[in-house]
Amino acid sequence: MDRPGETGGGTGPTRGREATRARILASAKELFTNEGYGSVSSRMIASHAGVNVALINRYFGAKRGLLTELLREDGVFPGVIEGDPATLTRRLAEHSVSRLHGEGTALQRALDDSAGDPDLQLVYQERITSAMIDPLTVYLGGDRARGHASLMAAVMLGLTRVRRVEGATALRALDRDLLRDRIQALLELCLEDFAEDSGEKARPWEDERED
Amino acid sequence: MDRPGETGGGTGPTRGREATRARILASAKELFTNEGYGSVSSRMIASHAGVNVALINRYFGAKRGLLTELLREDGVFPGVIEGDPATLTRRLAEHSVSRLHGEGTALQRALDDSAGDPDLQLVYQERITSAMIDPLTVYLGGDRARGHASLMAAVMLGLTRVRRVEGATALRALDRDLLRDRIQALLELCLEDFAEDSGEKARPWEDERED
DNA sequence: AGGTATATGTAAACACTGTTGACCTGTCAA
DNA sequence: TTGACAGGTCAACAGTGTTTACATATACCT
Numbered sequence: 001m002d003r004p005g006e007t008g009g010g011t012g013p014t015r016g017r018e019a020t021r022a023r024i025l026a027s028a029k030e031l032f033t034n035e036g037y038g039s040v041s042s043r044m045i046a047s048h049a050g051v052n053v054a055l056i057n058r059y060f061g062a063k064r065g066l067l068t069e070l071l072r073e074d075g076v077f078p079g080v081i082e083g084d085p086a087t088l089t090r091r092l093a094e095h096s097v098s099r100l101h102g103e104g105t106a107l108q109r110a111l112d113d114s115a116g117d118p119d120l121q122l123v124y125q126e127r128i129t130s131a132m133i134d135p136l137t138v139y140l141g142g143d144r145a146r147g148h149a150s151l152m153a154a155v156m157l158g159l160t161r162v163r164r165v166e167g168a169t170a171l172r173a174l175d176r177d178l179l180r181d182r183i184q185a186l187l188e189l190c191l192e193d194f195a196e197d198s199g200e201k202a203r204p205w206e207d208e209r210e211d
Numbered sequence: 212m213d214r215p216g217e218t219g220g221g222t223g224p225t226r227g228r229e230a231t232r233a234r235i236l237a238s239a240k241e242l243f244t245n246e247g248y249g250s251v252s253s254r255m256i257a258s259h260a261g262v263n264v265a266l267i268n269r270y271f272g273a274k275r276g277l278l279t280e281l282l283r284e285d286g287v288f289p290g291v292i293e294g295d296p297a298t299l300t301r302r303l304a305e306h307s308v309s310r311l312h313g314e315g316t317a318l319q320r321a322l323d324d325s326a327g328d329p330d331l332q333l334v335y336q337e338r339i340t341s342a343m344i345d346p347l348t349v350y351l352g353g354d355r356a357r358g359h360a361s362l363m364a365a366v367m368l369g370l371t372r373v374r375r376v377e378g379a380t381a382l383r384a385l386d387r388d389l390l391r392d393r394i395q396a397l398l399e400l401c402l403e404d405f406a407e408d409s410g411e412k413a414r415p416w417e418d419e420r421e422d
Numbered sequence: 423a424g425g426t427a428t429a430t431g432t433a434a435a436c437a438c439t440g441t442t443g444a445c446c447t448g449t450c451a452a
Numbered sequence: 453t454t455g456a457c458a459g460g461t462c463a464a465c466a467g468t469g470t471t472t473a474c475a476t477a478t479a480c481c482t
Contacts, residue, residue, distance in 0.1 A: 016430070020365060036269055042469060052432050057470060118249060121327035125376050133377060147383035149394070150373055157376070158369020165336050165368070166344060170357035178405045182362070187398055194389045227459075253440060263461050268441060 005131040021059050023049045027039060033106045036114035037067065062118045067111075071127060074107050081135045088139065089191070092152070095182035096159050097176060100168050112160055144194060151190035159183070232270050236259045239277040244317045248278065275330045278322075282338060292346045300402070301348065303363070304395035307370050308387060315327050323371055339364065355405060362401035364398050368396070377422035 016023075027049035031040040042063050046053040060066050080095045081088070102109055116119060136149035162168055171179060217383040227234075238260035253274050257264040271277050291306045292299070313320055325331060347360035373379055382390060 017240040063469065115326055116329050116332040130374050144385060146386045150377065150381045151380060154369035155366055157372045158365035161368045161372055162365040165339050166361065168361060170361045174355060174358045174405065182405065186272045186397055186400055188401055194393065198227065274440065
């Protein structure tokens with residue numbers, strides 16, 4: 001049942017280690033996906049993995065640790081921000097719409113749904129700034145870049161939030177392409193520089209968009 | 212300490228009734244305001260009100276009941292949607308900005324901050340649709356009204372969410388009036404009809420706006 | 423080989439949470 | 453006086469995430 005010495009590390013005695021860790025992680029992923037984060041307790045995960053509860057905290061610090069670990073491999077915005085800046089807003093809009101329609105990883109969907117949990121809150125907070133606002137800020141550059149990035153983040157976060165609030169049935173009822181174009185327009189409006197005391201544009205590229 | 216027969220109702224035996232109810236509510240309000248919803252337990256409220264824990268559930272059904280009761284008097288969008296439709300987006304934008312800057316009731320601020328809690332989730336869900344999306348839908352009227360309303364809700368909800376995620380320091384750093392105008396522009400873009408197969412505008416009014 | 427340090431796993435408790443059911447107790451009407 | 457009953461109390465229930473003290477198996481070293 002237990003495969004001793006699996007680590008191959010060398011010095012330490014091992015009864016499961018990486019295997020156990022993986023088993024816990026897999027169970028957490030499956031349960032979170034099917035039941036949502038808040039509805040799954042540490043003990044459920046442990047028992048599903050055939051493992052003692054305390055091991056979760058031993059290996060992941062806390063239940064929250066499982067989440068961060070799972071989100072590390074199953075990124076929030078996989079390769080959406082990276083890429084040609086000229087088509088950034090389009091990619092983000094497309095991403096939003098697809099999320100709105102419940103596409104994406106099953107785990108992503110499940111976590112979107114149970115995003116109310118304080119633990120998710122905490123982890124998302126870290127991820128949203130580091131995976132969205134920060135890169136966006138860098139892309140845009142300049143003094144008020146972070147302001148523009150925050151506005152964009154607001155629009156995108158709002159869309160996922162309205163999905164939880166009312167299922168976004170009204171939004172899904174709209175023509176998908178038109179909705180995407182509208183969201184793109186919103187995002188571009190977020191980017192437009194605040195005139196007044198800074199003449200230059202916030203988007204140094206500006207190739208051939210404007211549909 | 213206890214004033215019997217305070218209700219003035221007449222018939223029923225009372226040792227506190229309305230008085231006790233009010234005391235609990237007041238304690239809840241104070242504690243929620245200072246500590247946030249999730250950090251305050253039923254027992255804390257009870258002990259602060261000098262009352263037994265069970266009374267909370269007797270009078271309010273559950274902890275969530277306290278919330279709904281408090282939100283009934285301290286509305287989410289007090290008189291923002293009602294009013295001249297021609298200036299609706301401006302009012303909403305102004306409201307958003309003021310919330311962004313942490314204005315509004317202390318309770319509102321506190322609840323905005325602890326909006327992660329599943330209980331808040333549930334109550335907010337009901338309130339957002341009934342106090343924002345539904346009225347907006349009625350205002351706009353027409354087939355895709357609910358879609359437009361949802362988009363607007365998304366923008367506004369996103370703004371409060373980004374406030375929790377990164378404190379919205381970047382947004383608060385922007386010129387307040389310019390930000391308000393930008394948000395107003397975003398909201399109006401949400402309202403613009405999806406052309407293609409419906410020629411008429413989504414906003415039958417359209418007086419003399421445009422800054 | 424034997425001994426021992428140490429990594430791994432376990433059982434039980436801790437300190438909470440929201441909520442509920444059985445029980446008093448004071449006040450009124452008959 | 454005797455009920456009826458609203459108002460209040462107490463202790464328990466069934467959970468939660470987390471931690472502490474303990475047992476066990478492994479791998480290296482002598």
